[in-house]
Amino acid sequence: xxxxxxxxxxxxxxxxxxxxxxxxxxxxxxxxxxxxxxxxxxxxxxxxxxxxxxxxxxxxxxxxxxxxxxxxxxxxxxxxxxxxxxxxxxxxxxxxxxxxxxxxxxxxxxxxxxxxxxxxxxxxxxxxxxxxxxxxxxxxxxxxxxxxxxxxxxxxxxxxxxxxxxxxxxxxxxxxxxxxxxxxxxxxxxxxxxxxxxxxxxxxxxxxxxxxxxxxxxxxxxxxxxxxxxxxxxxxxxxxxxxxxxxxxxxxxxxxxxxxxxxxxxxxxxxxxxxxxxxxxxxxxxxxxxxxxxxxxxxxxxxxxxxxxxxxxxx
Amino acid sequence: xxxxxxxxxxxxxxxxxxxxxxxxxxxxxxxxxxxxxxxxxxxxxxxxxxxxxxxxxxxxxxxxxxxxxxxxxxxxxxxxxxxxxxxxxxxxxxxxxxxxxxxxxxxxxxxxxxxxxxxxxxxxxxxxxxxxxxxxxxxxxxxxxxxxxxxxxxxxxxxxxxxxxxxxxxxxxxxxxxxxxxxxxxxxxxxxxxxxxxxxxxxxxxxxxxxxxxxxxxxxxxxxxxxxxxxxxxxxxxxxxxxxxxxxxxxxxxxxx
Numbered sequence: 001x002x003x004x005x006x007x008x009x010x011x012x013x014x015x016x017x018x019x020x021x022x023x024x025x026x027x028x029x030x031x032x033x034x035x036x037x038x039x040x041x042x043x044x045x046x047x048x049x050x051x052x053x054x055x056x057x058x059x060x061x062x063x064x065x066x067x068x069x070x071x072x073x074x075x076x077x078x079x080x081x082x083x084x085x086x087x088x089x090x091x092x093x094x095x096x097x098x099x100x101x102x103x104x105x106x107x108x109x110x111x112x113x114x115x116x117x118x119x120x121x122x123x124x125x126x127x128x129x130x131x132x133x134x135x136x137x138x139x140x141x142x143x144x145x146x147x148x149x150x151x152x153x154x155x156x157x158x159x160x161x162x163x164x165x166x167x168x169x170x171x172x173x174x175x176x177x178x179x180x181x182x183x184x185x186x187x188x189x190x191x192x193x194x195x196x197x198x199x200x201x202x203x204x205x206x207x208x209x210x211x212x213x214x215x216x217x218x219x220x221x222x223x224x225x226x227x228x229x230x231x232x233x234x235x236x237x238x239x240x241x242x243x244x245x246x247x248x249x250x251x252x253x254x255x256x257x258x259x260x261x262x263x264x265x266x267x268x269x270x271x272x273x274x275x276x277x278x279x280x281x282x283x284x285x286x287x288x289x290x291x292x293x294x295x296x297x298x299x300x301x302x303x304x305x306x307x308x309x310x311x312x313x314x315x
Numbered sequence: 316x317x318x319x320x321x322x323x324x325x326x327x328x329x330x331x332x333x334x335x336x337x338x339x340x341x342x343x344x345x346x347x348x349x350x351x352x353x354x355x356x357x358x359x360x361x362x363x364x365x366x367x368x369x370x371x372x373x374x375x376x377x378x379x380x381x382x383x384x385x386x387x388x389x390x391x392x393x394x395x396x397x398x399x400x401x402x403x404x405x406x407x408x409x410x411x412x413x414x415x416x417x418x419x420x421x422x423x424x425x426x427x428x429x430x431x432x433x434x435x436x437x438x439x440x441x442x443x444x445x446x447x448x449x450x451x452x453x454x455x456x457x458x459x460x461x462x463x464x465x466x467x468x469x470x471x472x473x474x475x476x477x478x479x480x481x482x483x484x485x486x487x488x489x490x491x492x493x494x495x496x497x498x499x500x501x502x503x504x505x506x507x508x509x510x511x512x513x514x515x516x517x518x519x520x521x522x523x524x525x526x527x528x529x530x531x532x533x534x535x536x537x538x539x540x541x542x543x544x545x546x547x548x549x550x551x552x553x554x555x556x557x558x559x560x561x562x563x564x565x566x567x568x569x570x571x572x
Contacts, residue, residue: 094446094450125542126539131535168454177475180479249569260328270571287550289549300560304563308563
């Protein structure tokens with residue numbers, strides 16, 4: 001189960017008198033579902049229909065969810081602001097003719113539902129209130145809330161639902177999948193993230209980041225520019241259209257720090273930036289900024305960290 | 316292949332944006348307005364498919380009058396014609412309204428493929444392509460990083476939350492492309508000159524039989540905008556060969572090592 005599911009459930013059960021229910025589609029949905037009770041889901045609606053694996057996910061997911069909305073009339077639906085969340089929310093908004101608020105990082109219910117989101121790369125907070133039409137659809141950025149179990153041994157009631165697959169959904173078929181796993185801690189959970197951008201110059205230089213990350217027991221991230229250039233997989237893209245990370249330490253190498261990137265890493269406790277350009281906006285958010293060549297500094301850093309490691313194992 | 320590419324004119328993403336303190340809408344004055352760089356990738360994708368398999372590219376946009384400049388740039392790159400939906404009731408439209416307007420404009424002509432960016436550089440809700448799919452009753456293959464057409468089906472590799480998947484899709488469909496899919500061409504001088512005589516159709520909500528969109532109560536209202544407390548400035552050094560050393564000292568200080 002993606003950690004963001006637990007984050008959203010934790011938030012949902014903190015809302016006044018909310019009755020919290022979850023929806024889970026996919027081959028493994030049944031096993032995953034009952035554990036959601038630990039995070040406050042009373043009921044989990046589940047479909048293990050093969051359509052969710054064989055067809056482009058968003059169509060059947062939105063249609064099945066629409067049938068549940070019709071039956072149970074929720075007031076608020078929280079989605080993770082990920083590619084899959086957007087695929088469902090965008091189609092569902094049309095089906096129900098209700099608006100979606102995207103990129104939220106807080107949700108409040110006080111008569112009406114309002115959502116706080118950040119714009120201009122996290123320099124402004126905007127609070128947007130929904131009108132009277134329900135349900136309110138909100139795409140929430142992962143890591144906006146800390147997941148906490150209820151502390152009770154709750155098991156959610158699992159309710160099997162029928163998948164709704166329309167003719168047009170059959171026209172987009174999944175013919176291959178690749179999982180992009182990485183060695184070491186996952187990017188979202190790593191305490192240290194070592195991230196590279198266009199300034200690294202070439203795909204092979206990401207190996208330097210891998211080495212530093214391994215030495216610091218961290219994970220490698222990348223800016224959108226580096227991912228677009230094909231130097232790193234999308235799975236490690238940090239920023240608006242990628243992941244949000246909140247590590248203890250974020251090291252940005254050759255990343256200019258466009259607002260689209262900083263929104264995904266501003267929550268780091270400490271930020272170190274290395275960039276050739278002293279005017280690079282990344283230095284505005286860095287606790288330590290080094291103006292210089294990222295490759296040279298990474299090389300030195302690897303040597304220093306290795307010698308440290310060697311001396312600590314011999315002593 | 317009849318290809319429609321949705322485009323948007325946005326404040327230059329490389330300069331910071333501002334909101335009007337009263338209306339809380341994006342301020343467009345004093346900021347250079349450009350064709351969204353993500354949409355240039357969409358136009359390039361459309362042009363390459365049309366060049367390889369025959370057909371034409373039409374661009375569709377919604378926005379203020381200045382949007383015509385963004386459309387002209389798309390025409391200069393090689394698109395055949397453009398449609399601009401411009402209506403006094405539209406400023407501040409949310410993503411759902413935007414999708415309804417674009418879908419209605421697209422559906423005025425036959426289409427095999429509708430291409431968009433994954434999200435606009437200024438609003439970045441990232442749900443318009445999916446909403447278009449639902450409105451036009453076609454699949455929406457979103458976040459695609461490679462696109463191929465074999466004469467019968469479109470094959471796209473796309474980013475999911477956990478990796479990539481390859482989708483085989485029958486046309487017509489919506490396709491949203493990530494910025495890495497290609498390097499958009501620069502308009503040639505001939506293209507720029509030729510663009511001046513290419514047709515641009517101006518439409519209002521009434522032309523699209525969508526007048527009710529302008530009078531409907533908004534589904535969402537911005538109630539406040541606040542500046543975020545800035546991160547306190549740290550220290551900055553120019554590397555004199557001691558850059559790595561300074562980083563190590565800092566890691567020590569925060570007890571990462």
